[in-house]
Amino acid sequence: MNEPIIEVADVWFFYNGIPVLQEINLTVHRGDFVALLGPNGGGKTTLLKLMLGLLKPERGAILVFGESPRESSHRIGYMPQHLHFNQSFPISVLDVVLMGKLRPGLGWSRYSQKDKIAAQQALERVEMGKFANRRVGELSGGQQQRVFIARALVDEPELLFLDEPTTSVDTKHQTDLFDILKELNETVTIIVVSHDIGIISTHVKSVACVNQQIFHHDHAEIKEEMIELAYQCCPVDIVAHGLPHRVLKIHEDEE
Amino acid sequence: MLEALQFEFMRNALLAGLLTSIACGVIGTFIVVNRLVFLSGGIAHAAYGGIGLAFFFGLPYVAGTLGFALLVAMVMAAVTLKARHRADTIIGVLWAVGMALGVILLDLTPGYNVDLMSFLFGSILTVPTSDLWLMLVLNGVILLAVACYYNDFLALSYDEDFAQVRGVRVKFLYFLLLAMVALSVVMIIRIVGLILVIALLTIPPYIAEKYAGSLKKMMFLSFLLSCFFTMVGLWLSYTFNLTSGATIILVAGVCFFISLLVEVLKSTRFFSA
Incomplete structure (x- = not known):
């Protein structure tokens, strides 16, 4: 192991x-490809955010790379859920990917030429190279997903978190995405969050x-999800x- | 208009318009993309409490307003971070309480006879040279902070969670951003007054957002639009003897509706084609 x-x-x-x-x-473990499944509202994204240090557990402990998640989160490639992005935000595809090169702490924040080359290469990897200077909001949902994958990959993380990567993506793109992930999984540990059980039929190695x-049985919404x-x-x-x-x-x- | 420039107050008014346009462009852009419009309105109105404090205790106007606006901004930053789902209510309360405090303090100030209207609707025609220096310094601070943390602010505005995962100090930057909003608000109150400040902070960036490819360009385009609005508004005010703050906002408002119309026409043509 x-x-x-x-x-x-x-x-x-x-x-x-x-x-x-x-x-x-x-x-x-290193090299795993884990799918976190469960119904919407089941706490998958919460668990992911706990492991990223975006939320703090009330009880218990989380170690990522042997450190607290806050200390180590910059070593994780993270693709958040797609739905909360502001589509009218004026930002180019390349600038979105460059965010993956931000450094921890405060300081004169500038990207180097090396960062820009790495960002362009990350875009090429997901076949989005020719869109580098386009506004992100002009792209289709599937193309945007690829841009966010490129952003998660640009700093060459050892660990990759993807939150609902298959929403707003058609079947063809889904297959492409999982092929990319399979290739990546040779060197990168991957955790995918999904409410879509179909994700198991891909290259995932284990499922949680x-x-x-x-506890609140009278809560109607949650009850419905329990049935689901x-x-x-x-x-x-x-x-x-x-x-x-x-x-x-x-x-x-x-x- | 040109012969009007022989007057010092007119030259000062033009310079004040240009200087506030810098803050409008840069900070207004952040306000629009981060959806801080209501919060900024809260800071602007609560700043009236600072005006009241300044007169009541005989403090310099700028010190009172700036200090109080900064304090309110920091409280709002803390509240919006702690209790996000109730933030709008608390902003609304601070908005009203700040104004009420200002009104009461001015009531209690003996012999107070300063023109209230000039704070509500601005008085660009009476900006003294000392205020221009202050605006220059405040703009300098804003430009330096934004230039230094531009990429961090961009990430914070676009995807806060991701920025935090990358180790960006999002809380510090959020406080810094709201402090800069307070500085800008105090500056712009001089020009268009606290009632109209929101229009000048939001209309230029709103129009600019449609045409700009990046946040930087959006800031620059908003600056140009804001300059245009203040210049044209000032000219209308001078020519027809109208309240300058209101003419500036009306010019901005007309352009806002034109931009909406252009957008609607564009999209209908797009669908019919």
């Missing part, structure tokens, strides 16, 4: 007093299902009792 690079131990997270995540234990345990969960996803307790389990047959080329 490879060295563990993410260790989540007995993590609890509450939102307005309601537990969103409870007793989460998860270990991700995330859903908070629900029963049909779409494996039981709630899978993350709670340890490692993500393997649901796929092992591919021959991995042996």
Whole structure:
């Protein structure tokens, strides 16, 4: 077994007093390709944000590369959920990708020529090179997803987090995306968050299902999601009792 | 207009218009892309409390307004970071309480007879040379801070979570941004007054956003538009003897509606083609 690079131990997270995540234990080893599945609102994105240090757990500990997530987050390539972007924001594709080269801390923030070359190369890698000077808002949803993948990759991270990478992308783009990820997975550890169970049929190596345990049974919205969960996803307790389990047959080329 | 330039107050008015346009372009752009319009309105109106404090305690006008606006901005920054979902309510409260405080303090100030209207609608024609120097310094501070942290501010405005993951000090930058909003607001109150300050901070960037390919270009284009609005407004005010703050905003407003119209025409042509 490879060295563990993410260790989540007995993590609890509450939102307005309601537990969103409870007793989460998860270990991700170098070279893994993990899919975090679960219904919308199940706490997948919350878990991702905890591992990125964007949120702090109420209880428990998270170590990424053996450090607190805040210390190590700049070593993670991160692609956030697509839906919150301001489409009228005046920014070029290249400038979006260059954000992936921002350095921690405060200082005279300037990109070097090397950064710009790296950004252009990251765009070429996702076949978006010729769009470098276009405004991001003018691109299609699928093209924008690729730009955000390029931004996540530009600093050559050892660890890659993708939050719902298949929304607003057509099937052809999805296949391309997973081919890119498979190639990357030879050197990079990947965690993909998705509410789409179809993601398992790709090159994912292990699956973890995330859903908070629900204490407020009278909450109508959450109840509906519980039903959805029963049909779409494996039981709630899978993350709670340890490692993500393997649901796929092992591919021959991995042996 | 040219013969009007022989008067010092007219030359000062033009310079004041140009100097505030820098703040309008740079900070107005951040206000529009970060959706801080309501918050900036809150700072502008709460700043009236600072005017009241300055008169009541006999402090210099600038020190009172600037200090109080900065204080309110920092409180608003802390509140919006802590309780995001209730931020608009708290901004609304600070907005009203600041103004009420100003009104009461001016009531209590003995022998107060300064023209209230000049604070509500600005008085670009009475800007003294000392204020021009102050505007120059404030603009210098704003330009330096934005030039230094441009890429960080860009990331913060476009994708705050990502910026934080990259280790950008987003909280510090947010406080810095709101402090600069307070500086700009105090400067612009001089020109168009606290009621109209929001129009001058938002209309130029709103129009510029459609045509600019980057945040930098949006800032520059907003600066040019803001210069144009203040110059034309000033000329109308001088020629027809109208309140300058209002003419400036009306010029901006007319251009705003023209830009909307152009957009609508463009999109209908696009669909019919």
